Amino acid sequence: MAYNFDWSVLWRQxxxxxxxxxxxxxxxxxxxxxxxxxxxxxxxxxxxxxxxxFLRLFSSAYTELFRNIPFLVQLFFWYYAGxxxxxxxxxxxVNQIMGLNYYVAIFALGIYTASRVAEHMRAGFASIGKEQxxxxxxxxxxxxxxxxxxxxxxxxxxILPPLTTEFLxxxxxxxxxxxxxxxxxxxxxxxxxAETFHGLEATTGAMFIYxxxxxxxxRIMGFIESKFKIPGMIGR
Amino acid sequence: xFDAVIRNFGFLMGGFGVTLELTACALAGxxxxxxxxxxxxxxxxxxxxxxxxxxxxxxxxxxxxxxxxWFYFVMPIIAGQPLNPFISAVISFIIFEATYFGExxxxxxxxxxxxxxxxxxxxxxxxxxxxxxxxIPIAFRRMLPSLITQSIITFQDTSLAFVIGLQEFVxxxxxxxxxxxxxxxxxxxxxxxFFIFCFIGSKxxxxxxxxxxxxGVL
Numbered sequence: 001m002a003y004n005f006d007w008s009v010l011w012r013q014x015x016x017x018x019x020x021x022x023x024x025x026x027x028x029x030x031x032x033x034x035x036x037x038x039x040x041x042x043x044x045x046x047x048x049x050x051x052x053x054f055l056r057l058f059s060s061a062y063t064e065l066f067r068n069i070p071f072l073v074q075l076f077f078w079y080y081a082g083x084x085x086x087x088x089x090x091x092x093x094v095n096q097i098m099g100l101n102y103y104v105a106i107f108a109l110g111i112y113t114a115s116r117v118a119e120h121m122r123a124g125f126a127s128i129g130k131e132q133x134x135x136x137x138x139x140x141x142x143x144x145x146x147x148x149x150x151x152x153x154x155x156x157x158x159i160l161p162p163l164t165t166e167f168l169x170x171x172x173x174x175x176x177x178x179x180x181x182x183x184x185x186x187x188x189x190x191x192x193x194a195e196t197f198h199g200l201e202a203t204t205g206a207m208f209i210y211x212x213x214x215x216x217x218x219r220i221m222g223f224i225e226s227k228f229k230i231p232g233m234i235g236r
Numbered sequence: 237x238f239d240a241v242i243r244n245f246g247f248l249m250g251g252f253g254v255t256l257e258l259t260a261c262a263l264a265g266x267x268x269x270x271x272x273x274x275x276x277x278x279x280x281x282x283x284x285x286x287x288x289x290x291x292x293x294x295x296x297x298x299x300x301x302x303x304x305x306w307f308y309f310v311m312p313i314i315a316g317q318p319l320n321p322f323i324s325a326v327i328s329f330i331i332f333e334a335t336y337f338g339e340x341x342x343x344x345x346x347x348x349x350x351x352x353x354x355x356x357x358x359x360x361x362x363x364x365x366x367x368x369x370x371x372i373p374i375a376f377r378r379m380l381p382s383l384i385t386q387s388i389i390t391f392q393d394t395s396l397a398f399v400i401g402l403q404e405f406v407x408x409x410x411x412x413x414x415x416x417x418x419x420x421x422x423x424x425x426x427x428x429x430f431f432i433f434c435f436i437g438s439k440x441x442x443x444x445x446x447x448x449x450x451x452g453v454l
Contacts, residue, residue: 003313068434069427070392072406077427080419168297175299179399186302193309200309207298207306214297 045121
């Protein structure tokens with residue numbers, strides 16, 4: 001079977017535009033899910049080290065649950081079973097929402113990545129010495145103030161490098177949203193194949209777009225890391 | 237409550253069998269290639285180091301799903317005929333996971349200090365004996381927790397073979413769901429099965445990590 005390469009599918013209209021639209025959706029999903037992941041992850045990770053046993057148990061159950069089930073299965077569960085869980089009337093209403101798959105993808109990716117952020121938070125807390133906690137408490141701060149003003153900002157700055165990796169992973173994982181029909185980058189390259197039978201060129205192009213996206217994120221995070229690193233603590 | 241699961245239990249578990257087969261092939265190939273990739277990453281010859289590093293960094297920046305598609309599209313062109321999706325999926329998993337296993341092996345190889353090799357030599361061991369009785373057992377114990385963790389990730393990753401129509405566990409659940417519309421129990425069941433296996437795996441990994449820390453190899 002002779003194969004005729006046609007690289008023009010990468011810029012020829014409408015295909016070139018499809019890839020750009022796909023990239024834009026990928027970026028939006030990644031950023032919005034990251035906001036959920038970071039805020040929820042910080043809370044869940046902090047609960048893991050609180051003195052209340054019930055909260056610690058909840059936090060470790062959360063991370064174990066989300067880390068031990070493939071993201072694809074989680075996504076299908078939220079998308080197909082989620083509306084059913086809400087009951088007949090509310091579920092019916094939710095199913096009518098335009099672009100439901102897009103919102104479900106953001107939600108699912110956000111709460112999944114939150115479990116990973118929480119694990120990094122825990123490692124960050126563990127690397128802060130016990131005497132630091134005692135020192136903070138001795139200044140008269142309450143538990144809440146201690147976490148809010150000292151420990152959490154401190155831990156976040158320590159775990160910046162693994163968070164960069166997580167931020168990169170969220171864009172890669174967003175590609176799984178194509179399985180529920182979200183028109184992100186991978187979906188678009190597959191769609192080009194369906195129309196032109198030049199999937200090889202389209203996916204190759206998409207690979208390089210992901211690579212560029214990754215390099216850009218590394219650049220931005222490198223800048224943030226250099227601004228917020230604690231001198232002498234994370235050597236790069 | 238699990239009526240649709242019970243009715244289609246054989247069909248679903250057949251899919252789980254495919255998932256296990258995929259995992260076994262991906263692990264056998266991925267770990268073998270990973271050992272070589274790890275060696276390439278510590279090579280002093282830049283003609284080996286540079287291409288291997290490029291391969292690792294390239295693949296690690298791309299979503300697995302795209303790698304699966306790419307091989308699915310490229311294999312027929314190389315082979316000249318449409319290829320079995322199972323083989324295509326296995327090849328993509330091996331190429332993808334080998335970069336992750338490769339980094340684990342690299343860290344394992346690099347964790348061996350020169351002092352340790354010198355100490356082994358000074359007791360009169362030959363080069364092969366040093367490798368066989370000292371270096372490999374120590375490096376292996378250090379890498380074991382990460383190898384298990386990455387194997388669990390590979391097991392979860394095989395679910396993505398869904399996208400090229402391979403009838404593994406998740407694909408079969410979705411086939412049953414299309415007919416019976418029992419999404420909660422079907423995807424719930426798939427999630428529970430994955431959870432049990434991965435949870436046990438992660439506890440085994442943790443066990444070896446703690447053991448390694450206690451005996452001082454980590």
